[in-house]
Amino acid sequence: MSLNPADDLFAQRLRDALPEGVIDVATTRYLEEPRGRYAGQAGVLAKPRNVQEVATLIRMAGEARVGVIPYGGGTGLVGGQVAPDGPTPLIVSLERMTALRAVYPDENVLVVEAGAILSDVQTAAEDVNRLFPLSLAAQGSARIGGNLATNAGGTGVLRYGNARDLCLGLEAVLPDGQIWNGLTRLRKNNTGYDLRHLLIGAEGTLGIITAAALKLFARPAQTGTALMVVEGPEAALKLLGMARELFGEMVSAFELMHRQGFDFLAETMPELRQPFATAPEWCVLIELGLAADMDPQEALGTLFEQGAEAELVNDGLIAQSGAQGQAFWDIRENIPEGNRRIGSISSHDISVPLSAIPEFITRAGEDLAKLGTFRINCFGHVGDGNLHYNVFPTQGRSRADYEHQRDAIKTCVHDLVHLLGGSVSAEHGVGRLKVADMEKYGDPAKLAAMRAIKAGLDPLGIMNPGAVLRG
CATH class of the missing domain: 3.30.70.2190 (Alpha-Beta Plaits)
Incomplete structure (x- = not known):
């Protein structure tokens, strides 16, 4: 179903409905992603203060058939936070929704709004002598809503699990503008489908997470x-x-x-x-x-x-x-920052079964050598099978010299990952970068079910169009 652009008339209607919602034209900050592979369009930017304002924005976007791009900390590495093409979108940033709503040390639970910076969530846990173990390089700017929307991993997965495993309940706005009040602190709740796990990892394609009840641990x-x-x-x-x-x-x-x-x-x-x-x-x-x-x-x-x-x-x-x-x-x-400064030809966030890690590393190096000479930086969370397998130019050359080989390099790595029973997206999500990979390597039954869920919850296709599933 075709979408309409977020034009001046639409922006004015939003301002009239939400005079405190900071409705403006999106600046460069909201149109970039860390790897520089995508540049977003300067659509309308909204900064709601609470879940009711988010609901109003989504409801009005649906009525106008305008696409919505949820924006967290902008640290995502697969282009999920920018829309490089299509009608200009409404960008909804939760940066004003940072409140720590409640802490229950005896229950090991912390309730926080989705715009909170991850490092601030960690500090809030420390203040009550508890640990929130999600830890990653971008924790000083990544926001907890984005961490949940992408099911972030990081260095603590071996002991504590992914973001999915650290969440008890969610508050979210669904594509029709309804507020789902699922902010439970329960450890057991077998009342039908678990919408929490449906929204976690959905990358904003099924709704916008606005708050979360998070698990804490003894330090x-x-x-x-x-x-x-x-x-x-x-x-x-x-x-x-x-x-x-x-x-x-x-x-x-x-x-x-x-x-x-x-x-x-x-x-x-x-x-x-x-x-x-x-x-x-x-x-x-x-x-x-x-x-x-x-x-x-x-x-x-x-x-x-x-x-x-x-x-x-x-x-x-x-x-x-x-x-x-x-x-x-x-x-x-600092290894990711060192990588960024060198400039990779092709970066791969992959996982394979633990016992297949040595075989993957050996065979990937051999297969890539058939394509040319490269520097390879392989590192990662070996305890959970997640490797960052990144391919770089030889010293003295730039990644621009190899742009014509980028697709072949990615295919070489991803084909081997798939052959070994792995995943071409371990912890960074699918975004827009890996939509074709999902179609190539994904299980047909799973893809059909995902499309049915998307159509059922978001029949107008307004939520993060083009991410995860092709629009």
Whole structure:
């Protein structure tokens, strides 16, 4: 069904209905995405203050058949927050909806509006001696509504799960303008279809999340952090199994890093202190969240010793302080920025079954070598099978020199992921970037069900048109 542009007359009607809604023309800030692959159209920008104003905006957009682009922190990497073509949209930013509505420490629940910055949510949990474990590089600007809409992952998935696993209830505005008051704090609620899980990961195509009841956790009494040099990805997986045998669910993070990531940081951020005099080919960053009666250095020392005896580990550094542990994390968390400064030809957020990780890394390198010579930075959350497999120009060349090969590189990587039973989108979502990939690799029955759900909830097709499913 065709949509209409958000023209001056439509904008004026919104201003008349919501004089405090900050209805304006969208500026450049709302029309860009971090990788620079898409440029949005300067449609009408609205900044509602509450869920009732969001409902009014969506209802009026439906009446005028104007597309709606939900906008969070703008940190998404698959183009879900910008509309590069089609009729000019209404951009709805929740940046004014940041209230912490309630905290229930004894229930381990925090209720917050969707425009809250992720790091502020973490701080609110800390203020009541609790942990909100969703953690990712963009947490200083990403908003919790966008994190839920994309089912964000991050470094804590191994122990705590994705954003989906950290949410008990939602408040949302549906495509017809109805407010769904699903902001429950219940851990058990078997009353029919779970709309919460339908909206989480839907990337704003089925409605706009306006608030969430989030799970909190006890803060680990002790934290231990280490960098351990491993023989390769297969050794890393065996070391993970060893760590879980020793410490069970106290393994909070287990991150795989390749030498190329360290080299990129040395090239683009020489001020960042490198932990090793010579960067290892492969290493893992391990974090343990331990009980009060456990010594972090002793626990990690035991893991290192057993790993060395099994010929999995050949070197390592165990943090002797919180500051040193944070320095290790600074390396890991700055790898995406180092990548950005180098400029990738093609970046891939993929997942494969854990046991297939070594095979994927070996075969992907071999397959890409048939296309040319590249630098490959492979890193990620090996504990949950999520790798960031990014392909870069050789030194002295730019990604523009390889633009003609970008599609072939992506196809090479994604075909192998699919062959190994993996996913071409592990934690960043589909957005507009991977719509064709969904059509190529997606299960036909699932795609048909998704289209039926979209048609049933959003028959006018106004919600984030062109994202996830082709319009």
